[in-house]
Amino acid sequence: MVTNDKGFIPLKHRVIEGLARLAWENNVNQESTEKLIREISPGPKAIFRCCVYKEREILRRRVRLACNENANPHRQSNNVIQVIDPACEECPISSYSVTDNCRLCLGKACQNSCHFGAITMTDQRAHIDPMKCKECGLCASACPYSAIAQLTRPCKKACPVNAITYDENGLCVIDDERCIRCGQCVHSCPFGAISTKTYILNVIEAIQTGKExxxxxxxxxxxxxxxxxxxxxxxxxxxxxxxxxxxxxxxxxxxxxxxxxxxxxxxxxxxxxxxxxxxxxxxxxxxxxxxxxxxxxxxxxxxxxxxxxxxxxxxxxxxxxxxxxxxxxxxxxxxxxxxxxxxxxxxxxxxxxxxxxxxxxxxxxxxxxxxxxxxxxxxxxxxxxxxxxxxxxxxxxxxxxxxxxxxxxxxxxxxxxxxxxxxxxxxxxxxxxxxxxxxxxxxxxxxxxxxxxxxxxxxxxxxxxxxxxxxxxxxxxxxxxxxxxxxxxxxxxxxxxxxxx
Incomplete structure (x- = not known):
C-alpha cells in the first residue's frame, strides 16, 4: 500500500523509542534529549531535510510532542493534534496555478473573469498573484483549455470539517474550535508536519512508581x-x-x-x-x-x-x-x-x-x-x-x-x-x-x-x-x-x- 507517511513514521517512532529508553533509565533531560537528536541527525550533511539545522529543529519539536508538550513552546493549545511549523513549508501557497496548457489566447477569459486583478500575462503563460487571488475559482471555470489547476493541500483535503487554514507565511493552522480530533490530517501530510502529543513518558512513570x-x-x-x-x-x-x-x-x-x-x-x-x-x-x-x-x-x-x-x-x-x-x-x-x-x-x-x-x-x-x-x-x-x-x-x-x-x-x-x-x-x-x-x-x-x-x-x-x-x-x-x-x-x-x- 502506497501512503504519504512511510518516510517520516519510522523517524517519529525512533524519537519515541529513544525517549522511552531514556525514561526507563530516569534520564530524560535537556542534555540527553539533545544527544538523542544528534544521534538521529548527526550531520554535517542532512538526511531528510535541506540542512542539518532544520532537521534538528524539527526533531526538537517532535521531542516536545513525545513529552506531552505543545510543539511550539510559544503557542498554547489543548488540542492533542499539533502542527510542527518548521516541517510545514514545502506546499504551494496558491490554491490555483497556471499549467503548461495555457496558450496565451487572445480571449484572455481567465483575466477577464477575475474581479481582483490577480491575473497578468507573461511571455509564456498567464500568472496568478497568490497575494491578490481570493480563490473563487472563476478563472479555472472560464479557461477554455482547462489550463488552470486547483491545488488543495493534502491536509486540508483530508479534513471533513474545514478546520485547516494557512497563515500569511503559508503555514498550516488548525482551528481548535472546529477541529474534531479525527487525525485524518496527520497521515495525509507527506512532510510529517502534523502530529500528536504522546503520553508514553507518563505511562512509564506510572509503571515505575509501582502502581497497578x-x-x-x-x-x-x-x-x-x-x-x-x-x-x-x-x-x-x-x-x-x-x-x-x-x-x-x-x-x-x-x-x-x-x-x-x-x-x-x-x-x-x-x-x-x-x-x-x-x-x-x-x-x-x-x-x-x-x-x-x-x-x-x-x-x-x-x-x-x-x-x-x-x-x-x-x-x-x-x-x-x-x-x-x-x-x-x-x-x-x-x-x-x-x-x-x-x-x-x-x-x-x-x-x-x-x-x-x-x-x-x-x-x-x-x-x-x-x-x-x-x-x-x-x-x-x-x-x-x-x-x-x-x-x-x-x-x-x-x-x-x-x-x-x-x-x-x-x-x-x-x-x-x-x-x-x-x-x-x-x-x-x-x-x-x-x-x-x-x-x-x-x-x-x-x-x-x-x-x-x-x-x-x-x-x-x-x-x-x-x-x-x-x-x-x-x-x-x-x-x-x-x-x-x-x-x-x-x-x-x-x-x-x-x-x-
Whole structure:
C-alpha cells in the first residue's frame, strides 16, 4: 500500500523509542534529549531535510510532542493534534496555478473573469498573484483549455470539517474550535508536519512508581499484527513491559451495546432518532458543528474505552488505565472530554510498538486462548459493528428489530451528511452509527498495517473466538458497581440491561 507517511513514521517512532529508553533509565533531560537528536541527525550533511539545522529543529519539536508538550513552546493549545511549523513549508501557497496548457489566447477569459486583478500575462503563460487571488475559482471555470489547476493541500483535503487554514507565511493552522480530533490530517501530510502529543513518558512513570497499571486494547487490535498475534500474545508482551494486566476493550463494547440498546428501545417508543456515542471524533463533530443534535439525539452511554476503565477503577481503586488503539481522537476523549473514570492515558499502536522496542520485547504467537468479549463486542472495530451489537442486545432482551432502519456512517464526510439530514428533519433512518474513519476503527489513522492485511488477519482470529451472547457475558462482571452513563457519577450504576424482557 502506497501512503504519504512511510518516510517520516519510522523517524517519529525512533524519537519515541529513544525517549522511552531514556525514561526507563530516569534520564530524560535537556542534555540527553539533545544527544538523542544528534544521534538521529548527526550531520554535517542532512538526511531528510535541506540542512542539518532544520532537521534538528524539527526533531526538537517532535521531542516536545513525545513529552506531552505543545510543539511550539510559544503557542498554547489543548488540542492533542499539533502542527510542527518548521516541517510545514514545502506546499504551494496558491490554491490555483497556471499549467503548461495555457496558450496565451487572445480571449484572455481567465483575466477577464477575475474581479481582483490577480491575473497578468507573461511571455509564456498567464500568472496568478497568490497575494491578490481570493480563490473563487472563476478563472479555472472560464479557461477554455482547462489550463488552470486547483491545488488543495493534502491536509486540508483530508479534513471533513474545514478546520485547516494557512497563515500569511503559508503555514498550516488548525482551528481548535472546529477541529474534531479525527487525525485524518496527520497521515495525509507527506512532510510529517502534523502530529500528536504522546503520553508514553507518563505511562512509564506510572509503571515505575509501582502502581497497578492496566492496558486496555481496542477491538481493532486483533489483526493489526498478523494472524499469529492474538490478544493473548499482546497481553503477555504487556505484562513483560510491567503492566499489571490487560483487558480487551471489546468487553466494553458489550457493555456499551447493552446500555445503548436500552436507550434505543426508549427512543423508538417515543419516535425519536438517536446516534451512537463511542467515536470521540463523531462526538466532537456533534458538539462543535451540530450542537442541537448533540443535546437531543446523542446516546448518553459512555464509550467502550470509558466503560472498561470505570470497571477497572471500580474493582482496582487507584489503578492507572492505558488505552491502546489506532485512534488519535481517543487521546482527546481521555484528556479533553472530562468523562469521570475514563482512561488516564492513550497510546497509538505505533507508540505501543515503540514502547516494546525500548525494552527489547517482541510479541510472540501464543496457543493459550484469551477472550473477554463476545464477537459482537469485538465487532465494534468495523463500520456497522456498533449498530449490529446494539440490535443484538435488543433481540436478546426479546425485542423485535425487524423494522428498524440503520445508517452506518463510515468516514467524516459521511457523518456530516447524515447529521445534516438529521438537522433538517430529512433523515430516513431511525439510528445513526457514526465513525469518523473509513471502514471504522480498523481504518484509524494509526493503524499498524494496510486495511486488506488487517481484515484477512482479523477474520482468521475471529474464527477462533467462541459465540457467547452479549448479555450472558456481562453477567460475569460487576455492572452494578459503576455507571455506564456519560453525565452520571460512577455511584449511579444500574444492572438493568442484563434483564431480559
Amino acid at each position: 497499571v492496566f492496558a486496555m486494547c481496542a477491538p481493532a487490535t486483533e489483526g493489526q499484527f498478523g494472524k499469529d498475534i492474538s490478544m493473548g500474545s499482546i497481553r503477555t508482551a504487556l505484562k513483560k513491559l510491567g503492566f499489571t494486566d490487560m483487558v480487551e476493550v471489546g468487553l466494553g463494547g458489550d457493555m456499551t451495546a447493552a446500555y445503548e440498546a436500552l436507550e434505543w428501545s426508549e427512543a423508538r417508543k417515543e419516535g425519536k432518532k438517536m446516534t451512537t456515542s463511542c467515536c470521540p471524533a463523531f462526538i466532537h463533530l456533534l458538539k462543535r458543528h451540530f450542537p442541537d443534535q448533540y443535546h437531543e439525539n446523542m446516546s448518553q452511554t459512555i464509550s467502550p474505552m470509558a466503560a472498561v476503565s470505570r470497571y477497572l477503577k471500580a474493582t482496582h481503586p487507584g489503578c492507572i488505565t492505558v488505552f491502546i488503539g489506532p485512534c488519535m481522537a481517543k487521546k482527546s476523549e481521555s484528556q479533553e472530554m472530562g468523562i469521570e473514570g475514563n482512561a488516564d492515558y492513550v497510546l497509538s499502536f505505533g507508540e505501543f510498538t515503540s514502547l516494546l522496542r525500548s525494552k527489547d520485547i517482541s510479541m510472540e504467537p501464543e496457543v493459550k486462548a484469551y477472550q473477554e468479549a463476545s464477537l459482537w463486542g469485538k465487532g465494534f472495530a468495523s463500520s456497522g459493528g456498533v449498530a449490529n451489537a446494539v440490535m443484538e442486545c435488543m433481540r436478546e432482551r426479546g425485542e423485535d428489530t425487524t423494522n428498524i432502519k440503520l445508517r452506518a456512517c463510515s468516514g467524516g464526510k459521511a457523518c456530516v451528511t447524515a447529521l445534516s439530514l438529521l438537522k433538517v428533519g430529512k433523515l430516513p433512518e431511525d439510528f445513526i452509527e457514526g465513525m469518523a474513519c473509513e471502514g471504522g476503527c480498523v481504518g484509524g489513522p494509526s493503524r499498524h498495517k494496510a486495511e486488506s492485511e488487517i481484515k484477512k488477519a482479523r477474520e482468521s482470529l475471529m474464527e477462533e473466538a467462541d459465540t457467547r451472547k452479549v448479555l450472558d457475558n456481562l453477567k460475569n462482571y460487576p455492572m452494578d458497581q459503576f455507571s455506564m452513563m456519560r453525565e452520571n457519577t460512577m455511584s449511579q450504576a444500574s444492572p438493568a440491561p442484563l434483564v431480559k424482557n
